[in-house]
Amino acid sequence: MNTRSATPARVADRPAEGQADSDDREADMAASAGTAAFREARDFLLAHREDYAGAYADFAWPRLGAFNWALDWFDVIAEGNDSPALWIVEEDDSERRYSFAELARRSDQVANWLRDRGVRRGDRVVLMLGNQVELWDAILAVMKLGAIIIPATPLLGPADARDRVARGGARHVIALASAAERFAGIGDDVTRIAVGPAADGWHALSDAYAGPADFTPDGVTDAGDTLLLYFTSGTTARPKLVEHTHASYPAGHLSTMYWIGLRPGDVHLNISSPGWAKHAWSNVFAPWNAQACVFIHNYSRFDGPRLLAAMQRCGVTSFCAPPTVWRMLIQSDLTACTNPPRLVVGAGEPLNPEVIEQVQKAWGVTIRDGFGQTETTVQIANTPGQTVRPGSMGRPVPGYRVALIDPASGGHADEGEICLELDPRPLGLMVGYHGDAELTAAATAGGYYHTGDIGSRDADGYITYVGRTDxxxxxxxxxxxxxxxxxxxxxxxxxxxxxxxxxxxxxxxxxxxxxxxxxxxxxxxxxxxxxxxxxxxxxxxxxxxxxxxxxxxxxxxxxxxxxxxxxxxxxxxxxxxxxxxxxxxxxxxx
CATH class of the missing domain: 3.30.300.30 (ANL, C-terminal domain)
Structure with missing residues (x-):
């Protein structure tokens, strides 16, 4: 059992020795209880992987007090574990695998180094990297420090990059060296850290890997502490700032793990750009909750045959892609992948039945749709072993109670706004829209969280997406x-x-x-x-x-x-x- 999250105060601020020992023991017990509760909930879902009725009826979200997922889960499963946790294949087919144990050590080094650069508990860190190992090192390291991650896609232009720093109240930036100029003018009080050759005024993250790998946190992380501040993608308005905790996304994504059907040892490929919530869903929390390997195939321009060849060669067992990628992929010869993944899912927007039919015909497996938002983990899905009804997103997943509310009457309906019951509140739901109490209140009015999406439900509880309310x-x-x-x-x-x-x-x-x-x-x-x-x-x-x-x-x-x-x-x-x-x-x- 890894209890490194148990140290309750900075070394320099320790109380008397006897009191410190007592506090350490209490923190050890709290961390151990959080890990045990999380594992119990996870193992329940793994055991009921294809038993939807049993899982939905009996699943309970873990009760977490002190809990830091990077320390109390990832480091626990990483101890002495040389199984691959991250497998990155580049466009030229070069590749590198990193074990759980290796990533635990690397992130410890980065955490120590970031602390020496001034990153403290509660500080906000803009993280703008591509699909490279330093991204996962930094995610784990910032989490271990108790700091707050503000994810940002490398596709951001200068105005949006500076907006992330300003509106997010960030004190530190970790970005690609090639993107340094996009942060010009953000203020001298912001620590600048580059991956790649560092520009003037920027620290080089590569220096971290020469440092010590024995990390001791400066205090206990509460499960309710803020972990992530996400800027939504803004299809209809200026991006909102969504707040998640050390519980709502790390533990909340047990629902996402269940939807995908992941199990230990799987090799999971998810097509998603870093910086967006779906990347955290399926390239961090869901696979590592299941002790599966995150598989990355980097490319500058989408190439269906090349992607299929990589999946075949590397033995990808689980594949998730947004509808846009699925629509492009079926333009290729899917049968070229003779050993297709046993698990295939889609999310981001609803999948068209035509796409599902073509994949079923070529691979003999059915794409299972799932529905969620930046504000939540997976809420509704076609889960493993269940009949997939063409066009339907499936049924509410364990831990979520879904109501369809008629926008006009406010009553329950067969077609209406997809809403989540707040009593009990699902663990995977955001805290709220950071800094906007009015918007948060509107989104949670009447005892429901309002998704802004319209759905219809049939007699068996299957929900079909209709569209956004607007x-x-x-x-x-x-x-x-x-x-x-x-x-x-x-x-x-x-x-x-x-x-x-x-x-x-x-x-x-x-x-x-x-x-x-x-x-x-x-x-x-x-x-x-x-x-x-x-x-x-x-x-x-x-x-x-x-x-x-x-x-x-x-x-x-x-x-x-x-x-x-x-x-x-x-x-x-x-x-x-x-x-x-x-x-x-x-x-x-x-």
Whole structure:
């Protein structure tokens, strides 16, 4: 048992020897109790991996007092453990594996070195690195110090990078040396640490690995202490600052582990950019909760055949990707991977049934959708061993109680806003929106956490995604779900991606318009548009028909989510005049 988190005060501030010994023993017991409670909850889910009914009925979130996941879980499972915890394959096929024991030692060295650079408990640290070992070293090290991580994707521009520091109240930045100039002007009181050749005024993180590997924390971490401050991706508004604790994400992601179906020894590949919540979900907490290996395949440009070859060669057993990647991947020959993963899941946006069908046909496994947010861990999912109903996200996972609330009446409904019951409060739910009590209160009004997403539930409890509350629109007094139309559009062989938005219409108020990304070999012309319109007429009800179409790239957030709000605004501008006929727009006139 690793009890290094038990030292209750900095060495320089120790009380008298007898009192210190007593405090240490109490802290040892608290840390041990937290580890035991976490392990018990984890082992229960592993034992009920395919028993959804039993898991949902009997699972209880662990009660955690003193708990630091990096010290009280990762270091515990890492002791003497030479099994691979992190496996990174580069674009040139070079690779490096790091064992649990090695990462524990490396993160100890980084923690000691960061403390010498002035990082203290409660300090906020912007972390902007790529998928490289230093990222995982720094995550574990900052956690061990009791400091707060502000994740940031390397795709951020200078304005957003500086915004993360300013709005996040960060005192330290750990970033790629090549990104140093993006933090120009953040203030001399901010510690700058670079991975790579350090610029003037920046410390080189590489120096940490020459230091001691025996780390002693300066105090006890409470499970309710802040661990993460996440900036949301902002599909409709300025990013919000989501606050998570040492319990809500590390232990909360037991639900994510359960959804994926991970078990010890798995090799798990998740396609996600560092800096976003999904990266923490499936590249840190869920796999290491299960004692599985995190597998990374780095590339500068997506290459389906190359990714499939890496999965085959390295024996990936579990694969998670956002719908955008799945849609691109099925353009490749999936059968080239003759030993496919036994677990395949998708998250970020709902998966279209066409994608699920193609993967099932090629690999004999079913992609299982899951639903969650930056604000939560996985809430709803198709879990292992359960029947997957096409188009459905599945059922609430163990630890979450989900209600569908009619936005108009506030009552329970078969279709309504997806909400989480707060009594009892699920462990995987955020503390709130940091620094915004009003927004937090609105999100948790009426005894529920409001996701802002609309879903419908069938008689067996399966929930199907309908859309964001601000995406669903009316046409001729009919409610239109963009996702339903997009699922039909993507079934056409010419369509790789599609986004449906309301287009102003003098007669019907709005009509559905599709923005379409074409597959290779298809021309953006009248003939292709007519083929797509004919497909929609054959598979959609008359009131759902796509009436307008435009071939264009889809605007996305840097985390890959389609910014339908931008397309809606563009439509209002294009059709400001009733007689407007935007160039490049095709109309369904059978």
């Amino acid at each position: 995406d669903v629109f009316k046409a001729s007094d009919y409610r239109i779900s963009p996702f339903e139309l997009e699922s039909v559009l993507i079934e056409h062989e010419a369509v790789v991606e599609a986004a449906v938005v309301p287009s102003p219409d003098a007669l019907r108020l709005h009509v559905p318009k599709a923005y379409v990304v074409l597959a290779a070999g298809w021309a953006a012309d009248e003939e292709t548009a007519r083929s797509i319109f004919a497909h929609c007429r054959a598979h959609l009800s008359p009131h759902q028909r796509v009436r307008r179409l435009e071939f264009a790239d889809l605007p996305k957030t840097i985390s890959g989510k389609i910014r339908r709000v931008q397309l809606r605004e563009a439509e209002r501008a294009k059709h400001a005049s009733p007689d407007a006929a935007p160039p490049g727009e095709f109309h369904d006139r059978p």
